[in-house]
Amino acid sequence: MNRFLIxxxxxxxxxxxxxIGLTLNPRELPSPLVGKPxxxxxxxxxxxxxxxxxxxxxxxxVWLLNFWASWCGGCKTEHPVxxxxxxxxxxxxxxxxxKDRREEALAWLKEWGNPYPIVAVDESGRAGINYGVxxxxxxxxxxxxxxxxxxxxxxxxxxxxxxxxxxxxxxxxNQ
Amino acid sequence: MRWFYLVIILLLPGLAAAAYEAIxxxxxxxxxxxxxxxxxxLRCLVCQNQTLADSNAPLAEDLRREVREMIVKDMSxxxxxxxxxxxxxxxxxxxxxxxxxxxxxxxxxxxxxxGGSTALVFALRRRQKKLIEVSLSEAEHNxxxxxxxxxxxxx
Numbered sequence: 001m002n003r004f005l006i007x008x009x010x011x012x013x014x015x016x017x018x019x020i021g022l023t024l025n026p027r028e029l030p031s032p033l034v035g036k037p038x039x040x041x042x043x044x045x046x047x048x049x050x051x052x053x054x055x056x057x058x059x060x061x062v063w064l065l066n067f068w069a070s071w072c073g074g075c076k077t078e079h080p081v082x083x084x085x086x087x088x089x090x091x092x093x094x095x096x097x098x099k100d101r102r103e104e105a106l107a108w109l110k111e112w113g114n115p116y117p118i119v120a121v122d123e124s125g126r127a128g129i130n131y132g133v134x135x136x137x138x139x140x141x142x143x144x145x146x147x148x149x150x151x152x153x154x155x156x157x158x159x160x161x162x163x164x165x166x167x168x169x170x171x172x173x174n175q
Numbered sequence: 176m177r178w179f180y181l182v183i184i185l186l187l188p189g190l191a192a193a194a195y196e197a198i199x200x201x202x203x204x205x206x207x208x209x210x211x212x213x214x215x216x217l218r219c220l221v222c223q224n225q226t227l228a229d230s231n232a233p234l235a236e237d238l239r240r241e242v243r244e245m246i247v248k249d250m251s252x253x254x255x256x257x258x259x260x261x262x263x264x265x266x267x268x269x270x271x272x273x274x275x276x277x278x279x280x281x282x283x284x285x286x287x288x289x290g291g292s293t294a295l296v297f298a299l300r301r302r303q304k305k306l307i308e309v310s311l312s313e314a315e316h317n318x319x320x321x322x323x324x325x326x327x328x329x330x
Contacts (some may be wrong), residue, residue, distance in 0.1 A: 026223060029263070030264060031264065032263070032264040033262065099233065125233070125234070126241075129241055132263050134234055135220075135221060
């Protein structure tokens with residue numbers, strides 16, 4: 001009996017490990033920036049190139065920073081969630097148009113709706129690198145002191161919003 | 176005449192390749208050499224099993240540009256790697272540093288090796304104990320010899 005129990009036990013352990021490995025998403029890497037001050041930027045705005053959006057303007061409030069692009073498929077997926085969140089007025093979502101063409105970004109927002117009070121333009125992708133972005137969409141929750149508290153890699157989903165992001169935002173707003 | 180065409184056809188791909196040879200990305204070959212040495216140690220975050228040197232993903236291009244600029248600014252390799260690690264984590268390194276969160280990664284293979292060889296030693300010892308010397312009688316010995324010779328003569 002023992003002869004079969006040991007290999008079976010090893011097999012079960014291997015299966016459990018492989019199972020965990022297969023269900024993890026290799027694209028979701030823990031960000032070393034969570035808990036650190038949000039990298040500063042000062043970038044031209046999408047709708048008015050003369051104006052600038054700077055991290056200094058956003059201090060003192062809880063805000064979301066959403067990296068998106070008109071060429072990004074996942075951005076289309078999460079877009080209704082963003083629109084709904086924007087309409088609820090719970091938290092402002094600032095957009096970062098990542099490595100995109102201005103006209104196409106403007107057309108995209110016109111067609112699908114604009115959840116952002118202000119969109120900044122990261123044409124070179126440098127702000128993206130400073131935030132450790134490696135694929136759009138990515139969304140950051142930033143607190144009143146300008147510290148990154150959460151990073152969402154990939155499209156925002158309603159369930160993530162309800163279970164993780166909204167409770168976190170409420171907690172941060174009450175601080 | 177046929178030979179002439181054949182030669183032309185064989186030469187064509189060579190000409191095409193020469194026409195599209197990659198242009199050097201920076202004027203300074205020293206910068207490129209350092210960039211290459213660094214880039215093979217760094218992981219592309221988009222195509223995760225490629226190095227920064229191999230990948231053609233837009234992010235990899237941006238990161239190469241960023242690293243190139245840091246090299247031109249005369250930053251040390253350590254400063255450049257720290258720059259990337261603070262943004263992307265240890266995952267960008269193909270050789271992760273030894274620390275508490277990576278202990279299992281570094282020690283795991285050796286643990287498995289030790290575990291496997293211990294199990295092997297125990298298994299071999301147990302098998303040795305099971306082996307019993309059996310002495311054959313004269314008659315049995317003759318029979319074995321007979322059977323072996325029969326087997327050898329079989330076509």
